[in-house]
Amino acid sequence: KDTQSGFPEHFLWGGAIAANQAEGAWNLDGKGPSVADAITYKANLDLTNYEGHMALSDQNIDDALNGHNDALYPKRRGIDFYHRYKDDLALFAEMGCKVLRVSIAWARIFPTGEDAEPNEAGLQFYEDLFREMRKHQIEPLVTLSHYEMPLVLSEKYNGWVHRNVVDAFVRYSNVCFDRYKDLVRYWLTFNEIDSIHRHPFTTAGIRHEKSAPGRETRDVYQGLHHQFVASALATRDCHAKIPGSQVGCMLTKLTTYPRTCHPADVEATLKKNIENYFYTDVQIRGAYPPLIKRDLELRGIQIEMQPGDEDILRQYTVDFLSFSYYMSLTESTQPDAERIAGNTVLGVKNPYLPASEWGWQIDPVGLKISLLELYDRYQKPLFIVENGLGAKDSIEDGKIHDGYRIDYFRSHFEQMEQAINEGVELMGFTSWGTIDIISAGTSQMTKRYGFIYVDQDDDGNGSLARLRKDSFWWYKKVIASNGRDL
Numbered sequence: 001k002d003t004q005s006g007f008p009e010h011f012l013w014g015g016a017i018a019a020n021q022a023e024g025a026w027n028l029d030g031k032g033p034s035v036a037d038a039i040t041y042k043a044n045l046d047l048t049n050y051e052g053h054m055a056l057s058d059q060n061i062d063d064a065l066n067g068h069n070d071a072l073y074p075k076r077r078g079i080d081f082y083h084r085y086k087d088d089l090a091l092f093a094e095m096g097c098k099v100l101r102v103s104i105a106w107a108r109i110f111p112t113g114e115d116a117e118p119n120e121a122g123l124q125f126y127e128d129l130f131r132e133m134r135k136h137q138i139e140p141l142v143t144l145s146h147y148e149m150p151l152v153l154s155e156k157y158n159g160w161v162h163r164n165v166v167d168a169f170v171r172y173s174n175v176c177f178d179r180y181k182d183l184v185r186y187w188l189t190f191n192e193i194d195s196i197h198r199h200p201f202t203t204a205g206i207r208h209e210k211s212a213p214g215r216e217t218r219d220v221y222q223g224l225h226h227q228f229v230a231s232a233l234a235t236r237d238c239h240a241k242i243p244g245s246q247v248g249c250m251l252t253k254l255t256t257y258p259r260t261c262h263p264a265d266v267e268a269t270l271k272k273n274i275e276n277y278f279y280t281d282v283q284i285r286g287a288y289p290p291l292i293k294r295d296l297e298l299r300g301i302q303i304e305m306q307p308g309d310e311d312i313l314r315q316y317t318v319d320f321l322s323f324s325y326y327m328s329l330t331e332s333t334q335p336d337a338e339r340i341a342g343n344t345v346l347g348v349k350n351p352y353l354p355a356s357e358w359g360w361q362i363d364p365v366g367l368k369i370s371l372l373e374l375y376d377r378y379q380k381p382l383f384i385v386e387n388g389l390g391a392k393d394s395i396e397d398g399k400i401h402d403g404y405r406i407d408y409f410r411s412h413f414e415q416m417e418q419a420i421n422e423g424v425e426l427m428g429f430t431s432w433g434t435i436d437i438i439s440a441g442t443s444q445m446t447k448r449y450g451f452i453y454v455d456q457d458d459d460g461n462g463s464l465a466r467l468r469k470d471s472f473w474w475y476k477k478v479i480a481s482n483g484r485d486l
C-alpha cells in the first residue's frame with residue numbers, strides 16, 4: 001500500500017490498443033485477412049449510426065480476401081504500429097507506462113485459422129514486440145481476440161457459430177502460450193465478449209445472411225457459447241503452461257440507470273443490467289445464470305451444448321475481471337424518451353450528464369458505481385482495460401491543448417481512488433487508444449483517444465508523425481506520483 005496515494009503501490013498504470021486498429025501491415029509477412037480488414041470508412045454517415053458504419057457486403061469480403069481497394073479500409077493501414085512500435089513504445093515508456101494492453105492478430109499467426117503450421121514471421125513479430133516492452137519494463141497485457149479473427153473462418157463457418165472454431169482458437173492460444181510463456185503473464189481471452197450481440201461480424205465473424213431464416217439470434221447465442229467454452233479451455237491451458245499467469249474476462253460495462261423511479265423503469269433497467277452481467281456470471285461463476293437460461297427458453301432459443309461443456313465452464317473460470325467503461329445510459333419505458341448513443345448501443349438520455357461529440361455520456365461517478373457493483377458481485381480483482389474520451393483534436397503552433405481529455409481522465413481517476421478507498425480491489429488502468437488509432441466503431445482516424453497524436457486523417461493522408469499532446473505530460477505526472485498528482 002502506498003501510504004500517500006489512494007492507489008496501491010504496484011498499481012498498473014498504462015495504455016491499451018488493439019492490433020487491427022494500430023498495426024496496419026494487414027497483408028505483410030504472411031498475415032491473412034481478418035474481419036477488420038473488410039470494414040470500410042464511410043464518410044458523412046451519422047456518427048451515432050454504428051450499424052451503418054460497420055455494415056458490410058459481399059464486395060467487402062471479396063476486397064479483403066483478394067487485396068482490393070486498400071484505400072477504403074482504414075484498419076488495414078492502422079497507424080503503422082507494425083513498423084513503428086519501437087518508437088511508440090519509447091514514448092509509452094517516457095510517459096511511465098507500467099503496462100501496455102495489446103492484442104495479437106490471430107490471422108498473423110494462423111492466416112486462414114486452420115493452417116497446418118503457424119506463421120513464423122507473425123510469431124516473431126509479437127516476440128520482438130513483447131521483448132521490446134520488457135526492455136522498457138512495460139508489462140504486456142495481451143488480448144487473444146479483439147475483433148480480428150481470420151476472415152476465412154468467418155467465410156467458411158459463419159464464424160463462431162461452428163464448433164470447429166473452438167478448436168482453431170484453442171490451438172492458436174496454445175501456440176501463443178508456448179511461444180510467449182516467458183514474456184507474458186497477463187492474458188485476456190475475448191475483448192468485450194458481450195459485443196457479439198451488437199456487432200456479430202467483427203466480434204465473431206457471424207453474418208446474419210448466412211444463418212437459416214429465423215435462426216439469426218440463435219446463431220449468435222451459439223457463437224457466444226462457443227466463445228465461452230473456448231475461453232475456459234484457453235484459461236485452463238494458460239494456467240497449465242505458464243505458472244503464475246493470470247487470465248481475465250473482458251466486458252463492455254454498460255452501466256444503466258432508471259430514467260425515473262417509476263417501478264416499470266426500474267424493472268426495465270434491472271433487466272438491462274442482468275443482461276450485462278450474464279457474460280461475467282458465466283466466466284467468473286462458471287455457469288449460465290438461471291434467469292438467462294429461462295429467458296432463452298421463453299424466447300425459444302436453444303443452444304447446442306456438447307457433453308462436458310458445463311463442466312468446462314465450471315472448472316476453468318478466470319482470475320480477474322477486466323472491462324471497458326466509457327459512458328453510462330439510462331433506461332425508460334416511455335416511448336417518447338429521448339435517445340442517445342453510447343458505445344455501439346443506443347440508450348435513453350440522462351439530463352444530468354454532458355456527452356462527447358459522438359453522443360457518449362460522460363459519467364465519472366458511473367465508473368465508481370460500476371467498480372462497486374462488480375466488486376460487490378464477484379469479489380474478484382478488477383482491471384479497467386479501456387477508458388477514455390474520443391474527441392477531435394487540433395494543432396495550434398505545433399501543440400495540442402486537450403484539456404478536455406485531461407478533465408475526463410482526472411474526474412474518472414478521482415472516482416477510481418474513491419472506489420479503492422471504499423474497498424475495491426483494482427489491479428490497474430489502461431487508457432484506451434493511448435496513441436491515436438483507427439476507431440473500432442466508425443473507422444475514423446479523427447475520433448482520437450490518445451495522449452499521443454498521430455498525423456493522419458480519415459482518408460489516410462498524413463505523415464504519421466507522432467506528437468505529444470498536453471495530456472501526455474499530465475498522464476506522465478499522474479503515473480509518476482501514483483495518482484497523487486491529478
Ligand code: BG6
Pocket residue numbers: 018021191192252324343386390432438439440441442447
Ligand atoms: C471498445 C473497443 O468497445 O471501444 C475498442 O474494445 C474501441 O476496440 C473502443 O476502439 C472505442 O470505440 P470507438 O468506436 O470509439 O473506437
